[in-house]
Amino acid sequence: MASVLFLMYSAVSLRLHQRMLTSSYDLGIFQQVVRSYAGGHLPVSEIKGEDFPVLGDHFSPILALMAPYYRMWQTAQTLLVAQAALLAVSVVPLALWARRALGPAAGAVIGACYGLSWGIASTVGYDFHEVAFAAPLLMLSLTAFGNGRMRAAASWALPLLLVKEDLGLTVLVIGLLIAWRGERRIGAATAVAGLAGTALALFVILPAFNPAGTFAYWSLVEGPAAAGGSPAAGGGQGLLDVLHHATIGLVTPEAKISTFALVLAPTLFLALRSPLLWAALPTLLWRFSSSNTLHWGTGFHYSLVLMPIVFTAFVDALVRRGTRGRGLRRHLAGSAAITLLILPSFPLFQLVQPDTWRTDPRVLVARRMLAVIPDGATVQASDHLVPQLADRTSAGLYGALGARPDPQWIMVDTWVPAGRRWWPGQPLGAEAEQQHLAADLRTAYDLVDQEQGYVLLHRRA
Incomplete structure (x- = not known):
């Protein structure tokens, strides 16, 4: 299954690049970042500005892992194929857990529904992004949690701190879930590491590298906190404003409700019955509190990190309910039907479109x-x-x-x-x-x- 998905993801993204439908934001930027690492120096991007230090834009040092491959194959295709591999391999822990806990049919159907899910398709259809590394890490962490392996869950979650600055909050939630399951020391340590990692990135590392001396995206936070450029500028009240607007943002406008519903739809909303879904909260909060309307919808790569969370929550909910027999078959059929219904609206469907294989x-x-x-x-x-x-x-x-x-x-x-x-x-x-x-x-x-x-x-x- 992972091999087939890898070929599908690669075909879509490589064909888009061959047709010159990729863009400077973000494939061009990430090429320059990885090219910098491959050259042995800190990443800069001419697209962001003359010699702009990218560690002042987003904190994603995990991209340095791609440097050896880029040195061998110095093309944009290297990034696109690597992304396809990261996304495809993330199906393996999920399908194995579902097969072990619910049977072979569940493993096949749930794995396929995840692999064809719209959040992954949107990512494949739009350039390369650092959050591709988050998909296998999240999947390994949450499936380990679902199987009661709390130390493994924490170990796989911690590298998320190197993927992007906001994912430390996801690590925080995973740590709290581990503590809730009884492993208090491991959970507390994981939660503290997650919170400290995000704080260090937002308030120390990113401002140190950014020419403006601040985190570049505070201005996207709606409300009074944004006016000062940083929640820190307004003290505790600024942070309260951020939380207030993030909470209100979960219900207005309608685009946010539609996205939230579409995230849960392939799981027949059963993911709501699993505590694993709490791991989605930080991503939903920052997206829905943003003043950038692109963050609210289903396009681009913004929903990628939600897919491993909701599908592991789906399996966890089915296991907790003790779903078997006819009930399980009904849930699997429903999930497959919704996935197939949504599929034509997202980039993976381009594989069967004749225009995809024509060259202008x-x-x-x-x-x-x-x-x-x-x-x-x-x-x-x-x-x-x-x-x-x-x-x-x-x-x-x-x-x-x-x-x-x-x-x-x-x-x-x-x-x-x-x-x-x-x-x-x-x-x-x-x-x-x-x-x-x-x-x-x-x-x-x-x-x-x-x-x-x-x-x-x-x-x-």
């Missing part, structure tokens, strides 16, 4: 023009062109604030549809971009090539 002639034009740009050059390019260049050049997003001035090369797609000009997209906008290109041509750049809407410029010596 413009892609061939773009590749020919990209090949003109030499390795090691400094470049500014359109959003979907940056990931094609990030493995061999110093590539930034054309027209973005903080981009390296006067790059050696500029390549812009002037035919990018308006629908793809959302943030970060093309910061200049279509009309301003044309004016900016015209100004570049008049001043310091020569026109090297122009075809099918692509414009390639080279800075004069």
Whole structure:
């Protein structure tokens, strides 16, 4: 099952990249991060800004594990295949637990429903993300918990501190669950480590590396706390405001309720009967308290960490209820039906769409023009062109604030549809971009090539 899922995930993500449907945010950024680690230095990203230290943006040192592989295969495809492998292998502990506890049919159905779940599909269909490492770690931790192996549950949870700064709060909840199950010392130590890890990342490490001297995303927290730039700026009242708005955010607007319902739907809402579902609370709180509406919905990678939690909670609930026979078959059939009903709305369904396997002639034009740009050059390019260049050049997003001035090369797609000009997209906008290109041509750049809407410029010596 894991092998089949790996092939499916790889096919979707690699095909999107071949069709130039990947983006600078986030595949391009993570290429530059892993490329930095592979070069033996702390990660920087030209896409975020000239020599921007990425450890001041998000705390994800676990990405250094990919450096040896990237040194052997220095392409974006390395990241996409690695992500597919991490997601696919996470099905193994779940399917084995379900098979052992509920029988072979349950192992097969629940494993398949998890592997085809919309949260994983959304992740596969949108670039590469560091939270791919969280899927197997969470699954190993929570299945160990479900089997009464509390020390293993804690051991697999602790590396989440290296995946992303918010996951320390998930480790905190897992520690509290372990303590609740009777292993108080292990649980308390795990909870303290989780809370301390998140606090250290948010208030010490990230501000130390960030040029602005603060965690960059406090401003996304709705309410008065955001006005000061950090909850710490407002003291205890600021933290209370964050909690208040996070709580209100769980029920308004309707998009949040829809996402929450869709998270639980493949489990027939039985996940609500398991204490394991508490591990989803930190992720739901930060997402639903955010002022960024993209965090509320079902797109991108934001629901990935919820999938291992809800499906382990599903198995745990079935085991606790002692579900067997006809009742178990009914629950399995319901879960499979909902999974298949949702599947066409998410990227895995692209595997059976003819357009997925057709190549736009413009892609061939773009590749020919990209090949003109030499390795090691400094470049500014359109959003979907940056990931094609990030493995061999110093590539930034054309027209973005903080981009390296006067790059050696500029390549812009002037035919990018308006629908793809959302943030970060093309910061200049279509009309301003044309004016900016015209100004570049008049001043310091020569026109090297122009075809099918692509414009390639080279800075004069």
